[in-house]
Amino acid sequence: MKKIKVINVVGCRPNFIKILPIMNEMNKHQEQFKQILVHTGQHYDGAMSKTLFEDIYLPQPDVYLGIGSGAHAEQTAKIMIEFEKVCIDKKPDLVLVVGDVNSTLACSLTAAKLCIPIAHVEAGLRSFDRSMPEEINRIVTDSLSSFLFTTCRDADKNLKREGISGKKIYFVGNIMIDTLIKFKAKAAANTWKKMKNIDYVLLTLHRPNNVDDKHALENILEALHEISKRMPIIFPAHPRTQKQIKVFGYEKYFRPFDLKQINFINSKNLINLTNPLPYLEFLNLMINAKFVLTDSGGVQEETTFLGISCLTIRESTERPITVAEGTNILVGTDKERIINESLKIISGRGKMGKVPKFWDGKTAKRIVNIFKKTL
Ligand code: UD1
Secondary structure (H helix, E strand, C coil): CCCEEEEEEECCHHHHHHHHHHHHHHHCCCCCEEEEEEECCCCCCHHHHHHHHHHCCCCCCCEECCCCCCCHHHHHHHHHHHHHHHHHHHCCCEEEEECCCHHHHHHHHHHHHCCCCEEEECCCCCCCCCCCHHHHHHHHHHHHCCEEEECCHHHHHHHHHCCCCHHHEEECCCHHHHHHHHHHHHHHCCHHHHHHHCCCEEECCCCHHHHCCHHHHHHHHHHHHHHHCCCCEEEECCHHHHHHHHHHCCHHHEEECCCCCCCCCCCCCCEEEECCCCHHHHHHHHHCCCEEEECCCHHHHHHHHHCCCEEECCCCCCCCHHHHCCCEEECCCCHHHHHHHHHHHHCCCCCCCCCCCCCCCCHHHHHHHHHHHHC
């Protein structure tokens, strides 16, 4: 029997976490699948890429495109040019993309023009805010895909509303949760478990809307400063955010923080800033946090699964199920609202939630079963 040749695409930090369980599952059926892992190099810093591969034992990429940063068109175009060469050389039967980053879009466009079928994992999410680059990436990728794997029924509805045939849509659950379940015990046992005895807030912030605009960022930092008077904040900061803090001269809100010396005494209400953390360390911090403040997509889902309160510093979310069923509250970017909702949680009035259907660690198995039946 001829093997099905699949190119798996990764580019950014969250992609690595999503591709892992699918690759592991396909590996169990090596007689049927031949896999090629392509890393576009959209994320290239050690902390954003290399340590993540090591942390979750993701195999080294077979092909590294080394694209790096750039304006949207430039980055997307460079990935397309290089990925086209890979597709022509490797002649895959399927290109598998995950999430909604520029690498997802660029590789989908390339594959579609070469008439190679595309599988999109995490299809159908919509924020209905086209000022987010990810929303454009999601819409275009979904419109080009032959297999649309969704995390929730809302996503199925979004796709059908856009005219996508129900035959291509498969509700399989949340792939990030497969990885979280696999590594949760290991993460909980790692060095920082002593954090358990300390109440703290975990923060992530990297959306261009929040960090590229001086006033938007200052507004959020003022809210965080108020919150940190009541509870210490730990902030593993994305390189984009670290850069913007320097550009705007907002270093006064922060103090450098080393997780190995957990010491909030004399923090003087400053935000405790570290470099981006490996997956297991970040997961450990999330598991033990009093609550999480974020503008990330995946973190909204991970906190819902873990039952940890999450306040999302955005005006919209493409993951409304985390609000409808989970622990997430959309607080927007209004300073008072961020402070008030945080104080509610600090005083023990956090939101309860439940785990959505099929966020159960078996999503990769469902996906690969569908490939086995249909390809
Ligand atoms: C990308 C995704 C975003 C995702 C995030 C996850 C797009 C449009 N955005 O955003 O959806 O939530 O990844 O982390 O694809 N930089 C470095 N080192 C790196 C990577 C980035 O210094 O390894 C800095 C550079 O200054 C770069 C900036 O971050 O210009 C932005 O990087 P980019 O890959 O364009 O988007 P992200 O903000 O990382």
